[in-house]
Amino acid sequence: MPIVWIALAELFGTALWFTPNAVIGDLEREWTLAAHDLGWLTGAVQVGFLLGTLMIGLSGLSDRRDASRLFATCCLIGALSNGLLPWAGGLWPAVALRLATGMALAGIYPVGMKLMVGWAPQRTGLGLAWLVGMLVIGTATPHLLAGLSLGGDWRSALWCASLLALIAGIMIWHLGEAPQLRKSSGETPRWAGLGAFRIEEFRHAASAYFGHMWELYTLWALIPLLLATALPTLTTTQLALGSFALIAIGGPGCWLGGWLSLHLGSHRIAQLGLSGSAACCLSYPWLSGVSGVWAALFLALWSLLAVIDSPHFSALSARACPASLVGSALTLQNAIGYAVSAASLAWLLPAWSTLGPWVAWLMLPGPLIGLWVLRSRQKGFAHS
Incomplete structure (x- = not known):
């Protein structure tokens, strides 16, 4: 079944994203790195991804x-750049390799969305929900690895991720292009992705997605801090596993949203997610004094609502574009959304040290803008 095939390939391919995070202790000892050097390794992937999606x-x-x-070529490039990390020998060669890995990921995640749209044209919301759900679980995986013993040589973890990426590339190479996309291949001129913004429905769906991205990655980055504040007695291992669970819950949340979209449409699911996460942003500062299980349950609900709508912005955008423009439009939307999330992280994470739980109010404008944009085009999305 193509939907499951592409979703699994997406999970395997995006296993490359945070591999150094899982073995940073070994890298620090091997290359005499400082703790803050992990920021260079992680940041290089983010920059590479942004550059790759723009290109x-x-x-x-x-x-x-x-x-x-x-997709398959980028899986091969990403697997090679990740697999060569053990021979980097130091920080800056490793940063160069991670930059290459990030650029390869730009041909895995957004291009995977185009493949899903092509193979599931009548169930775009459901297909993208499965794909994004897999990505969410992949994003949470570093926290799981931090809470579990890797067992064995640290190089094996890197090579295992590269092997998964190679398997993903083989899977998609074997699957091939959706029949209707083969006909349109080659018809798209350079710079055509910018032309998608002349389509009003695409412009509004993309703008709502940008608002969503202002909140999402900042929330994920803050979850370990929010959980530690709510449950200060947690051990390091418990905090890591708890953070994994709170982020990974978004995977089943995306799948639930995909099923609901078959009955309610992607537009309503997008509105539901934005409304719910906006309510969580608004109420969290007053609820932050609550501790224990109730606090963890609130964070789980917030994490689920913050991502349940994510696939449906892409579904709305894809439906607004002609087939010959879908890949370029979604990739460019992804690039801008990623830049928005980077700006949010750069501004809001440092604010935690002074504002504490009230930083949630600085995330609130994102979902509110998204809701306003979707509501302004209610009629245009009526059947989506």
């Missing part, structure tokens, strides 16, 4: 070439 989105590459071949 693919602006060039129209994912629409002018077979998306399945681009």
Whole structure:
């Protein structure tokens, strides 16, 4: 079944994203790194991903070439750059390799969305919900690895991630392009991705997505701090596993949203997620004094609502575009959304030390703007 095939390939391919986070202790000893050097390794992937999505989105590459071949090629490049890390020998060669890995991931995540749209044109919301759900679980995995013993040589963890990426590439190479996309391949000119913003429905769906991205990654980054504040007696292992669970709950949340979209439509699920996460942002500062299980349950609900809508912005955007433009449009939307999340992280994470729980109010404008944009185009999305 193509939906399951692509979703699994997405999970395997995005296993490359945070591999150094899982073995940072070994890297610190091996290369005599300081603790803050992890920021360079993680940041290099983020920068590479942003550059890669901009290149693919602006060039129209994912629409002018077979998306399945681009996905598989990027899996190979990412597997090689990640697999070479043990021989980097130091921070800066490793940063260069992580930059290459980030650029390869730009051909895995957004291009995977195009493949899903092509193979599930009548169930776009459901298909993208499965895909994003897999990505969410992959994002949470470093916390799981931090709470479990890797067992064995640290290099094996890196090579295992590279092997998974190679398997993902083989899976998608074998699956190939959706029949209707083969016909449109090659019709998209360079810079065509920018033209998607002339389509009003796409412009509004993308703008709502940008508001959503202002909140999402900042919430995920803050979850260990929020959980530690609510449950100060947790051990390091318990905190890591708890953080994994609170972020990973978004995976089943996305799948639930995908099922609901079959009955309610993607537009309503997007509104539901934005409304719910806005309510959580608004109320958290007053509820932050609550501790124990109730606090953890609130954070789980917030985490689920913050991501349940994520696939449906892409579904609305994809439906607004002609088939020859879907890959470029989604990749460019992803690039801008990622830049928005980077700005949010850079500004709001440092604010935690002075504002504490009230930083939630600085996340609130994101979902509110998203709701306003979707409501302003209620009629245009009536059947989505």
